[in-house]
Amino acid sequence: MSVAPPKIVEAKNIMDEMVSLCVMEGIARATAVKALRGLCRYFGGQQIFLPRFKRNGSDTGDTVRGVIDDEVGDAEGDKICDTIMRFFGGVPIYIPFERRAFRVEVAMDIYEQYDGTQDKQRELCRQFQVSFTHFYRLWHLADEKKKKTPTLFDFSDAEKF
Known part of the structure; x- marks a missing residue:
């Protein structure tokens, strides 16, 4: 068998x-x-x-x-x-x-590491070998994922109950 x-x-x-x-x-x-x-x-x-x-x-x-x-x-x-x-x-x-095979994971890494400065943006572009435009596309992808992912202790709408 x-x-x-x-x-x-x-x-x-x-x-x-x-x-x-x-x-x-x-x-x-x-x-x-x-x-x-x-x-x-x-x-x-x-x-x-x-x-x-x-x-x-x-x-x-x-x-x-x-x-x-x-x-x-x-x-x-x-x-x-x-x-x-x-x-x-x-x-x-x-x-x-x-950056192609693990697009979401790379996007989440960029989102977590980016502090809003141009120096950090350049460093992350070099690290992940992406262009300026692609960097922001990945950052926004991770931002959308974060917004859609519920957190365990999210009490922002607690007053409704």
């Missing part, structure tokens, strides 16, 4: 699929996102060949493992690498830029 592979739902890009698979393997979503964002920062815009299995001597495999381990530590990094190599190894894959 064969076991059907896990079904991936609503994956927008390969990074969404990788995050979903890591979560199915018992890795916390935040940890998987952090590791894969690091992978996108390092390899973004490139096509790489991941080995299917963990083996010594594969330059790309060792680099991927090193990048992920630097982001989340050795124990979690090994689990994440094993997962993505098992499902995506053996074929060349395109690694998207971080």
